[in-house]
Amino acid sequence: MVPTMDNQESSSSAPQITPAGAIVAEADIERWATEYADALFRYAMSRVGNREVALELVQETFLAVVKGAEFNGRSSPKTWLIGILRHKIVDHFRRVARSPDSPVADPEAELFAENGQWLAPPGAWPFDPSRALDRKQFRKALQLCLQGLQAKRASIFVLREMEGLSTEELCKEFETTTTNVWVILHRARLALRACLERSGFVHGKELG
Amino acid sequence: MMLQCREAARQVSKGLDAPLPLKERLSLAFHLWLCPRCTEYQRQLLALRAMLGEELEKLLHPSGDSDDSLTAKEKEYLLQPLTRSGG
Numbered sequence: 001m002v003p004t005m006d007n008q009e010s011s012s013s014a015p016q017i018t019p020a021g022a023i024v025a026e027a028d029i030e031r032w033a034t035e036y037a038d039a040l041f042r043y044a045m046s047r048v049g050n051r052e053v054a055l056e057l058v059q060e061t062f063l064a065v066v067k068g069a070e071f072n073g074r075s076s077p078k079t080w081l082i083g084i085l086r087h088k089i090v091d092h093f094r095r096v097a098r099s100p101d102s103p104v105a106d107p108e109a110e111l112f113a114e115n116g117q118w119l120a121p122p123g124a125w126p127f128d129p130s131r132a133l134d135r136k137q138f139r140k141a142l143q144l145c146l147q148g149l150q151a152k153r154a155s156i157f158v159l160r161e162m163e164g165l166s167t168e169e170l171c172k173e174f175e176t177t178t179t180n181v182w183v184i185l186h187r188a189r190l191a192l193r194a195c196l197e198r199s200g201f202v203h204g205k206e207l208g
Numbered sequence: 209m210m211l212q213c214r215e216a217a218r219q220v221s222k223g224l225d226a227p228l229p230l231k232e233r234l235s236l237a238f239h240l241w242l243c244p245r246c247t248e249y250q251r252q253l254l255a256l257r258a259m260l261g262e263e264l265e266k267l268l269h270p271s272g273d274s275d276d277s278l279t280a281k282e283k284e285y286l287l288q289p290l291t292r293s294g295g
Contacts, residue, residue, distance in 0.1 A: 033290050034283075038278055059285075117213050125255060186218055
């Protein structure tokens with residue numbers, strides 16, 4: 001589920017100067033930065049949920065271009081820039097996950113009874129994704145809930161679900177085992193769903 | 209032995225990241241058939257995944273209702289160090 005963006009039309013008005021396989025011309029850097037800064041910022045925001053961090057990551061992206069990253073010409077400049085940004089995002093989450101965390105409870109212990117039954121069964125989800133307002137509220141709640149997750153869980157979850165990294169890629173980036181990645185993702189999902197439920201996006205109503 | 213919800217929830221999650229071995233797939237399918245709670249849990253995780261995927265859609269086709277636009281000041285901060293000569 002790695003997202004592909006190669007069908008994206010470039011909205012550039014002025015002709016692009018930089019040929020494929022070359023470092024990016026200064027005029028293009030300034031134009032691309034002006035034109036795509038907002039899109040890159042939104043992309044970063046949706047992953048990291050923090051304006052300062054998102055701004056830094058976008059700036060790092062453009063600085064990588066200034067320092068001479070070669071434009072491959074296989075995709076639109078915007079897609080190419082998002083590709084660089086994605087690497088910056090992975091680096092960011094790897095740094096975050098390495099920072100020492102206070103020990104966090106295992107959500108399994110909070111959500112399941114001794115006998116393995118749900119304590120509060122997952123209720124119906126009243127969220128209607130086709131409504132823009134719901135969607136906006138959902139994004140807000142999601143960002144808050146992600147920020148409330150243990151850093152390592154949030155990092156690995158975002159990279160898995162939003163950046164589409166495979167279990168194998170996550171093992172490599174975080175130098176851990178497949179089983180451990182599964183456990184972390186499982187705990188992240190349990191905790192996140194429970195948090196969204198508390199935010200009103202799922203009702204904890206009794207089913208059957 | 210019948211799968212417990214706790215174990216079923218683990219396998220639901222694992223199934224989102226890897227193909228489950230046949231035996232696990234069958235025992236999970238049987239559990240889900242009998243258990244509306246875990247079925248709902250699976251449905252919500254899939255819905256969450258779909259919505260996170262749509263985030264990407266939205267970024268590529270911004271509708272203008274986003275709070276996540278750069279302010280003029282942030283844009284200036286971003287653009288200021290980007291000239292090689294000025295570097």
